[in-house]
Amino acid sequence: xxxxxxxxxxxxxxxxxxxxxxxxxxxxxxxxxxxxxxxxxxxxxxxxxxxxxxxxxxxxxxxxxxxxxxxxxxxxxxxxxxxxxxxxxxxxxxxxxxxxxxxxxxxxxxxxxxxxxxxxxxxxxxxxxxxxxxxxxxxxxxxxxxxxxxxxxxxxxxxxxxxxxxxxxxxxxxxxxxxxxxxxxxxxxxxxxxxxxxxxxxxxxxxxxxxxxxxxxxxxxxxxxxxxxxx
Numbered sequence: 001x002x003x004x005x006x007x008x009x010x011x012x013x014x015x016x017x018x019x020x021x022x023x024x025x026x027x028x029x030x031x032x033x034x035x036x037x038x039x040x041x042x043x044x045x046x047x048x049x050x051x052x053x054x055x056x057x058x059x060x061x062x063x064x065x066x067x068x069x070x071x072x073x074x075x076x077x078x079x080x081x082x083x084x085x086x087x088x089x090x091x092x093x094x095x096x097x098x099x100x101x102x103x104x105x106x107x108x109x110x111x112x113x114x115x116x117x118x119x120x121x122x123x124x125x126x127x128x129x130x131x132x133x134x135x136x137x138x139x140x141x142x143x144x145x146x147x148x149x150x151x152x153x154x155x156x157x158x159x160x161x162x163x164x165x166x167x168x169x170x171x172x173x174x175x176x177x178x179x180x181x182x183x184x185x186x187x188x189x190x191x192x193x194x195x196x197x198x199x200x201x202x203x204x205x206x207x208x209x210x211x212x213x214x215x216x217x218x219x220x221x222x223x224x225x226x227x228x229x230x231x
Contacts, residue, residue, distance in 0.1 A: 002146075002151070005142070008196075014181075047127075049153045049156050051136075052153040073204035075144060076204065079196060082141070139159045
């Protein structure tokens with residue numbers, strides 16, 4: 001599934017341009033150097049990788065409980081559902097507001113950007129990675145399906161790197177990427193999410209068709225834990 005991470009990020013980056021564009025433009029308006037723009041995007045990717053580690057650990061724990069097949073089917077269905085109702089999911093996520101925490105987060109983000117300097121750009125990127133975003137949550141669902149902390153972190157890191165080209169392009173030259181072009185490219189994201197969701201469901205069904213639906217009949221705990229008993 002790692003192959004899908006960068007593609008997820010690249011297609012989703014055109015959504016980022018609309019949602020996080022004002023923040024990115026604020027970074028550009030600060031007359032920052034290229035290295036500082038890269039540090040801003042590195043900060044976002046660092047946060048995504050950390051979240052991938054946490055979610056991957058959760059997936060690993062559920063796999064140890066012996067429900068990896070049901071987990072894969074559930075996550076696949078969830079991704080398809082979120083993709084089918086992508087705009088509604090986005091509104092619900094944005095509407096929760098984390099009980100007012102998002103407003104405070106945006107305030108801190110603005111203060112970091114105004115300070116300037118390499119550290120400020122990096123930490124503003126890290127804070128931006130915590131903002132609610134349906135696209136990021138779709139990627140996190142996929143990273144949970146890896147059922148491994150390291151792989152989950154790698155998945156989200158690749159996802160974060162996939163978002164960099166479009167945002168960096170907008171920072172360097174906002175007029176190069178028109179709104180029409182962004183909308184056309186952004187339409188591909190739900191289809192990719194549904195495709196990955198179908199793959200998760202097929203994997204969970206354990207049809208014995210390698211590599212699409214390999215046999216998962218062995219309890220996950222036996223795959224990860226080996227114990228030696230001494231008499």
